[in-house]
Amino acid sequence: MRLRISHVTSYTYEEPVPYGLQQLRLRPKSRPNQTVLDWKIEIEGGKLEVGYEDEHANNVDLISFHRGETDLTVRCSGEVEVTDAHGIIGPHQGFVPLWLFQRQTTLTQVGPEMQKLVDALPKADQGLPQLHALMNHVLDSIPYSTDQTATDLSAEMVIYAGQGVCQDHTHVFLAAARALGYPARYVSGYLMMEGQTEQNASHAWAEAHVQGIGWVGFDVSNAISPDDRYVRVATGLDYGGAAPVQGLHFGQGREQMQVALQVQQ
Amino acid sequence: MVDKKPTFDEMNRADGSPRDTYARYSQWLENQDTARLNAKSAEAEALFRLTGITFNVYGMEEADERLIPFDLVPRIISANEWRTLAKGIEQRVRALNAFLYDIYHNQEIIRAGRLPAEMIANNEAFLPQMIGVAPPGNVYTHIVGTDLVRTGPDEFFVLEDNARTPSGVSYMLENRETMLHMFPELFSQIKVQPVSQYPRALRRSLRACAPPACTGMPTVAVLTPGIHNSAYYEHAFLADQMDAELVEGHDLRVVDGRVAMRTTNGYEPIDVLYRRVDDDFLDPLNFNPDSMLGVPGIMDIYRAGGITIANAPGTGISDDKAIYSYMPDIVEFYTGEKALLKNVPTWRCSEPEALKYVLDNLPELVVKEVHGSGGYGMLVGPAASKKEIEDFRAKLIAKPAGYIAQPTLALSTVPILTEAGLAPRHVDLRPYVLVSPDGIDITPGGLTRVALNEGSLIVNSSQGGGTKDTWVLEE
Amino acid sequence: MLGKTAGGLFWMFRYLERTENTARMLDAGLRIALTRSAAAESEWKSIITATGLRKEYEERHGSFTGPKIIDFLLRDKQNPGSTMAAVVNARNNARLVRTALTRELWEAVNESYMVLKDVLAHPITDRELPGVLQTIRQHAAIVRGTLAGTMLRNDIYDFARIGTFFERADNTARTLDVKYYILLPSVRHVGSPADNVQWEAILRSVSSVRAYQSVHHGDTDPRSIAEFLILDRRSPRSLAFCYDKIVSNLGYLSKANAAASASMEQANTLNAMFQERDIDAIFTQGLHEFTQCFLRESFRLGQQIEQDYRFTE
Known part of the structure; x- marks a missing residue:
């Protein structure tokens, strides 16, 4: 499937920003089952400083604010051809040792709530069956809801809250999968939702590593493995490592963010 | 397993006669009057104070700038001894860099089964952001301070490989300057290999590691946490001697894809940054977001080839005390040779059998924190009280993987000058090693630290340690 | 040169100059106090006013009497114009710009700090004051001379x-x-x-x-x-x-x-x-x-x- 994506993130600041940097992980790469036909990032109110590949082979762009700017806009657009591989990414590649993906992060620390969730997981065979069971179990325990306004909740807090969005689901899944011994990672990307062009946010799902198969995707919020409507952009140990935008700025004023995202065929 | 051998005194034989290395010095010393030497000692202290070679004690007023006591009896090493040591150090430092490259790339040493993956996987010093990063010339540890101790005529052991930001080299240089100033006649009688070339060698070595983005003559700068840091004197001293700018985090920012310093004429890019700020504080965008000492985005620029950071971030994985116990294997794995320098036998308390042995023999062992430094958080069994031992036992049982244990070595002694004349005290040695693509450069000698309290084995300046000038004799 | 270094030099020398200025003002005030006790208080007042810290002084000390003034001008760390505060600030700035100074100049500044810290460790009496002021002036002169004699x-x-x-x-x-x-x-x-x-x-x-x-x-x-x-x-x-x-x-x-x-x-x-x-x-x-x-x-x-x-x- 050929997907056309337009993703505009705009920041407005109450006070001019004397200096600021943002790390963008917004450049999808071509890989088996995903071919980037065209992709560009335009920046208003700032400029590209450097680009490089991080340890997860994500394309990272470091941008700086123009001095004294109050508005910064990052405009991504392009076309990506995706084929359906039932969520299978394949063998692990690169220098990152698999054990690193078994490390819990501050967002995926296992606490009592998580332990209960793992203990209550229906019995299933190791590997794909168990991970599918986990995916369904997480969604059953934590229904999808955008009511939750807090961001950057840890997996433990998400279970406590009892509901969540894709980012929350993914963290819970990662924490549980790692607790069960699977290397697992966070994926940020795009999803074309049926019948709607406008999306309100970029998407997130998880990948777990299964012996003999390699990396397999699990979109907890939609209870499926990613197909040809999913564009992978960046991966990391949690949201922090794969976030589309990670920034730091000087100055006092408050920041407001707006996202306009369209994914269509 | 307490070493029952008598302590080896480097100056005098058991019968009191001087060893060959010290023969000429002893002859000179015999003709000196103790009162005059003590007066010289006071003169040296005044000189150090005037120069400002002090270290700040954290949380104290400026009144608490302290001097590290300087003892004016030199520690002397023969040209032969030095040649052997230098070869061993070079081999070890080469292995450290090969190890670091490997750990942040294919981890062949783990695949080969020579190092358990847990040693890296559970190690806080492993820096995932360094995975796949190859610094210019594959040099990770541009500056190393290898701590050595001696127990006999030909017995040297490596105690620690300081591969993060070893300090103390300014003392090596100032100690020599002071000796030259106070006893010029000694240096005309005894030929000592010079050390004063170190700052130039350091500059050359750093310049040889310029990043791909560098055009022309590389600009070097020294990054300090600021004037309140305990080693600020050294940071300023090295910057001054290298004719490099001494910068703090707030002098730097990302400009045009480089890390640049704010000058009176605008921002100018830095090619090589000799940083004396710990990894965690280096970059609030990529590491500790609360750090006020670092430069946001420097890791991004580093990974894009815009700057060289010396030492490279993440080198701590090579010098913690648990990895240390594998150094003989590490040296062999990467150099194909047996390690020339010995390791102190080490029990890893993470291993149940080792832990049992350590717990059974605490009064005879030295137990150290895996990530500790500065002589803190360690137990010196033979010098500890019953209560201290029991307290430590509890800590050890609570977190065995946090500790290693070693036999108490009979460290060699060198005399120091006291009011009552000469008296032997235990010493160690930290030679300073520079690594660049052009090769490895070891300054002859290094910093001799001495435990000023009688019988003490702790040489750290924070705990009653002093320093000596270290002489390596000319051939 | 780093911008920070330029600023450090500017302030280092402002503080060095201030060290001496404060000593001079004190000298003048002392002269009046000794010769014309009736005029002393107004003289001290105007000196404190000239330092720009009259309000702070009055809040903390109230009356304008010799010993209090002397202490305020020489030793009070909360008075940035006091000789001791100025010396400490000059030295801190000198440390900051250490790489821009010759060793001799740094040592001259460090020595004047060490000497004055010692001299001003306790309150200064009227009798000691002329000697102390002399020491302050001498060290200022040494620093000035070293600057002139050793710096590019x-x-x-x-x-x-x-x-x-x-x-x-x-x-x-x-x-x-x-x-x-x-x-x-x-x-x-x-x-x-x-x-x-x-x-x-x-x-x-x-x-x-x-x-x-x-x-x-x-x-x-x-x-x-x-x-x-x-x-x-x-x-x-x-x-x-x-x-x-x-x-x-x-x-x-x-x-x-x-x-x-x-x-x-x-x-x-x-x-x-x-x-x-x-x-x-x-x-x-x-x-x-x-x-x-x-x-x-x-x-x-x-x-x-x-x-x-x-x-x-």
């Missing part, structure tokens, strides 16, 4: 000089501003012996008694004192002299730095206040108005230098 004449030296003369001009102007009323023509014809003492005190507090006398052959009159301290380019503490130096040092700097034209312009404007102008014109404008205007403009110039040479971001 480059941008580092320029910032050092600008800091020195900026502080000195500021000090002279403040002293004049506090005492302007006794120099006014309306008071002049009174010419009482009290005034003579006051006039001399002004000169003394900027260390210019001998210099003034040799130029004016012993006659003391307020008009020529004002002229001497504002316009006379022979006097190293006059505003005109200081601005001559500031303009020339800024001139060297701005040649290498096109972006720094604003401070150069401001300094020129300030300097013009002393060009082609005689003291009568200043008195016509009003001495008080003149010094106020000068202090305001000098403050602005300080800010502009800081900005032009990027002391901070």
Whole structure:
């Protein structure tokens, strides 16, 4: 499937920003089952400083604010051809040792709530069956809801809250999968939702590593493995490592963010 | 397993006669009057104070700038001894860099089964952001301070490989300057290999590691946490001697894809940054977001080839005390040779059998924190009280993987000058090693630290340690 | 040069100059206190006023008596103008810019810190005061001599000089501003012996008694004192002299730095206040108005230098 994506993130600041940097992980790469036909990032109110590949082979762009700017806009657009591989990414590649993906992060620390969730997981065979069971179990325990306004909740807090969005689901899944011994990672990307062009946010799902198969995707919020409507952009140990935008700025004023995202065929 | 051998005194034989290395010095010393030497000692202290070679004690007023006591009896090493040591150090430092490259790339040493993956996987010093990063010339540890101790005529052991930001080299240089100033006649009688070339060698070595983005003559700068840091004197001293700018985090920012310093004429890019700020504080965008000492985005620029950071971030994985116990294997794995320098036998308390042995023999062992430094958080069994031992036992049982244990070595002694004349005290040695693509450069000698309290084995300046000038004799 | 280093040099030398200025003012006050006890309190008051810290002083100490004043001016760490605070600040700035200084200069500053820390470790009595002031002046002279004798004449030296003369001009102007009323023509014809003492005190507090006398052959009159301290380019503490130096040092700097034209312009404007102008014109404008205007403009110039040479971001 050929997907056309337009993703505009705009920041407005109450006070001019004397200096600021943002790390963008917004450049999808071509890989088996995903071919980037065209992709560009335009920046208003700032400029590209450097680009490089991080340890997860994500394309990272470091941008700086123009001095004294109050508005910064990052405009991504392009076309990506995706084929359906039932969520299978394949063998692990690169220098990152698999054990690193078994490390819990501050967002995926296992606490009592998580332990209960793992203990209550229906019995299933190791590997794909168990991970599918986990995916369904997480969604059953934590229904999808955008009511939750807090961001950057840890997996433990998400279970406590009892509901969540894709980012929350993914963290819970990662924490549980790692607790069960699977290397697992966070994926940020795009999803074309049926019948709607406008999306309100970029998407997130998880990948777990299964012996003999390699990396397999699990979109907890939609209870499926990613197909040809999913564009992978960046991966990391949690949201922090794969976030589309990670920034730091000087100055006092408050920041407001707006996202306009369209994914269509 | 307490070493029952008598302590080896480097100056005098058991019968009191001087060893060959010290023969000429002893002859000179015999003709000196103790009162005059003590007066010289006071003169040296005044000189150090005037120069400002002090270290700040954290949380104290400026009144608490302290001097590290300087003892004016030199520690002397023969040209032969030095040649052997230098070869061993070079081999070890080469292995450290090969190890670091490997750990942040294919981890062949783990695949080969020579190092358990847990040693890296559970190690806080492993820096995932360094995975796949190859610094210019594959040099990770541009500056190393290898701590050595001696127990006999030909017995040297490596105690620690300081591969993060070893300090103390300014003392090596100032100690020599002071000796030259106070006893010029000694240096005309005894030929000592010079050390004063170190700052130039350091500059050359750093310049040889310029990043791909560098055009022309590389600009070097020294990054300090600021004037309140305990080693600020050294940071300023090295910057001054290298004719490099001494910068703090707030002098730097990302400009045009480089890390640049704010000058009176605008921002100018830095090619090589000799940083004396710990990894965690280096970059609030990529590491500790609360750090006020670092430069946001420097890791991004580093990974894009815009700057060289010396030492490279993440080198701590090579010098913690648990990895240390594998150094003989590490040296062999990467150099194909047996390690020339010995390791102190080490029990890893993470291993149940080792832990049992350590717990059974605490009064005879030295137990150290895996990530500790500065002589803190360690137990010196033979010098500890019953209560201290029991307290430590509890800590050890609570977190065995946090500790290693070693036999108490009979460290060699060198005399120091006291009011009552000469008296032997235990010493160690930290030679300073520079690594660049052009090769490895070891300054002859290094910093001799001495435990000023009688019988003490702790040489750290924070705990009653002093320093000596270290002489390596000319051939 | 780093912007921070330029700022550190500027401030290091401002503080060094301040160390000595405070000692001079104290010397002048002491003289009056010893010779004319009735005038002592008002003399101490004007000295404290000249430091710009009268409010802080009154809140903490209340009355204007000798021992309290001496302690406030010499030892009080909360008074940034006190000799000890200024020495500590000068040394901290010297540490900050250590790589820009010769070893000799750093050691001279460090030594003066060590000596004064020792000397000022306890409250200073009247009897000790002359000796202490002497020590302060001596060390200032050593630092000045070491600067002149060991430092290259480059941008580092320029910032050092600008800091020195900026502080000195500021000090002279403040002293004049506090005492302007006794120099006014309306008071002049009174010419009482009290005034003579006051006039001399002004000169003394900027260390210019001998210099003034040799130029004016012993006659003391307020008009020529004002002229001497504002316009006379022979006097190293006059505003005109200081601005001559500031303009020339800024001139060297701005040649290498096109972006720094604003401070150069401001300094020129300030300097013009002393060009082609005689003291009568200043008195016509009003001495008080003149010094106020000068202090305001000098403050602005300080800010502009800081900005032009990027002391901070």
